[in-house]
Amino acid sequence: MAVKSVIFITALLVTAMLSGCETISNFMGGEDNSEPPAPLVEFTPTADVVTRWSRNIGDGSDELYLKLNPAVTEDSIYVTSRNGDITALNSANGSIRWSRDTDEPLASAAGVGEELVLAGTSTGRVVALDKANGEILWNVRMSSEVLAAPQVDNNIVVVRSVDGKLAGLDSATGERMWIFDRSVPALSLRGNSAPVIHEGLIIAGFDGGRVAAIELNTGRAIWEARIAIGSGRSDLERMVDINATPVIHNSVAYVSTYQGRVAAVDITSGRVLWDRDIPSYAGLSVHEGSVYVTADNGHIWALDVISGNSQWHQDALQARAISAPVRVGPYVVVGDVEGYVHWLDYETGEFAARINLDESPIIATPVSIDETVYFYTAAGKLVALGYRQRQHPGDN
Numbered sequence: 001m002a003v004k005s006v007i008f009i010t011a012l013l014v015t016a017m018l019s020g021c022e023t024i025s026n027f028m029g030g031e032d033n034s035e036p037p038a039p040l041v042e043f044t045p046t047a048d049v050v051t052r053w054s055r056n057i058g059d060g061s062d063e064l065y066l067k068l069n070p071a072v073t074e075d076s077i078y079v080t081s082r083n084g085d086i087t088a089l090n091s092a093n094g095s096i097r098w099s100r101d102t103d104e105p106l107a108s109a110a111g112v113g114e115e116l117v118l119a120g121t122s123t124g125r126v127v128a129l130d131k132a133n134g135e136i137l138w139n140v141r142m143s144s145e146v147l148a149a150p151q152v153d154n155n156i157v158v159v160r161s162v163d164g165k166l167a168g169l170d171s172a173t174g175e176r177m178w179i180f181d182r183s184v185p186a187l188s189l190r191g192n193s194a195p196v197i198h199e200g201l202i203i204a205g206f207d208g209g210r211v212a213a214i215e216l217n218t219g220r221a222i223w224e225a226r227i228a229i230g231s232g233r234s235d236l237e238r239m240v241d242i243n244a245t246p247v248i249h250n251s252v253a254y255v256s257t258y259q260g261r262v263a264a265v266d267i268t269s270g271r272v273l274w275d276r277d278i279p280s281y282a283g284l285s286v287h288e289g290s291v292y293v294t295a296d297n298g299h300i301w302a303l304d305v306i307s308g309n310s311q312w313h314q315d316a317l318q319a320r321a322i323s324a325p326v327r328v329g330p331y332v333v334v335g336d337v338e339g340y341v342h343w344l345d346y347e348t349g350e351f352a353a354r355i356n357l358d359e360s361p362i363i364a365t366p367v368s369i370d371e372t373v374y375f376y377t378a379a380g381k382l383v384a385l386g387y388r389q390r391q392h393p394g395d396n
Contacts, residue, residue, distance in 0.1 A: 037337055038298070038318040043351040045390065047331065047343060051355075052372060052384040053094035058085040060380030061363060069109040069149065069364045070374045070382065071117075077367075078110040079376055080119050086110060086129060088117070091369065094384065100134035102127050109364070111149040111157075111194070114171060118157060120146020126159050128174060140174035142167065148192040148245075151202075156216055158195045158202055166195060166204055168219050178219030182206050194245040196253075203253045203267060205242025211255050213267060223270030228260025244283025244324060245365075249305065254291055256280035262293050262301075264308065274308035276301075283324035283365060290346070292325040292332050300325060300334065302349060312349035317342065324365040328373045329387060335362025335375055341385065357383050 058081025108120035193205035209228035321337035360379035
């Protein structure tokens with residue numbers, strides 16, 4: 001299939017200017033000069049992938065660059081679809097618990113917490129549903145499109161909109177309690193980093209390479225840190241957006257920026273503990289002593305959580321528009337632009353298994369719980385995968 005390599009650049013970019021906008025074709029010169037995806041490498045499998053269940057859910061992202069990441073709780077999984085459906089399923093077998101048509105063009109993944117399921121829309125609204133039965137509790141207007149999954153804690157819903165605003169809403173009514181505002185560059189990636197709530201603080205990434213800690217109850221900024229500084233002659237070259245959701249591990253926020261770097265930031269002070277020149281729009285995950293990163297060029301890195309030093313580097317997925325990585329048992333797992341799921345040995349980065357889910361891109365970040373990993377393709381296919389290790393290479 002003909003694909004825009006690296007990050008679907010022509011589909012990802014959006015302008016924040018109301019007038020005088022430069023179009024995508026202006027930036028790209030009207031031609032597709034992108035690098036084609038690397039061919040799939042041959043290897044001897046050391047594991048077998050087990051499909052626990054699969055189900056088609058709505059229209060998925062409907063050919064738009066929308067990261068509709070699954071949200072998984074102890075026994076349920078929640079997914080949104082561009083056509084307005086929010087669906088709750090049994091995470092063990094895929095049976096539908098409830099499904100609700102919100103009559104809205106949904107643009108974000110589901111945020112789940114405190115008996116609520118939340119989602120944002122392209123028309124700048126946030127919808128709150130009852131977690132138990134899918135009943136719509138409230139629907140409120142925000143300042144602009146909401147692409148990041150809303151989060152909730154301590155009766156406050158936190159919403160990030162594309163115009164740089166972060167708002168705190170009353171979880172019972174949707175009434176606005178506070179707003180935190182940051183300017184947006186002339187050009188940015190289509191997508192926003194979802195806020196993360198941790199011990200009364202919101203850790204949020206913004207366009208322009210900044211991350212901030214904001215007090216949950218008041219919206220007051222505690223600190224801000226610059227992770228990357230854009231360089232180059234054009235707005236496109238200077239983009240260093242934080243598009244992926246920060247990951248918090250042992251009071252450290254791990255953050256990645258497009259065309260920038262990966263950094264570890266102390267969440268109490270905002271001090272940058274280490275950084276690496278590994279640009280990443282897809283994101284990262286943290287497990288035990290490793291930070292796993294998908295770089296903009298499709299390479300996968302394993303870094304030490306304390307020092308940021310390299311543990312291993314896998315470059316065979318060049319330009320395959322790889323999803324964020326996730327750890328499942330002894331494997332690091334990613335999806336790609338052609339619907340393949342790649343399983344890598346967590347200690348070496350070597351390929352262990354591969355499976356094709358469908359022909360649509362895997363944009364959403366996979367989610368793992370125990371020995372199962374959940375993938376949601378752009379075409380709306382939700383799949384639960386497990387694995388079985390082979391005793392010897394080549395065993396069936």
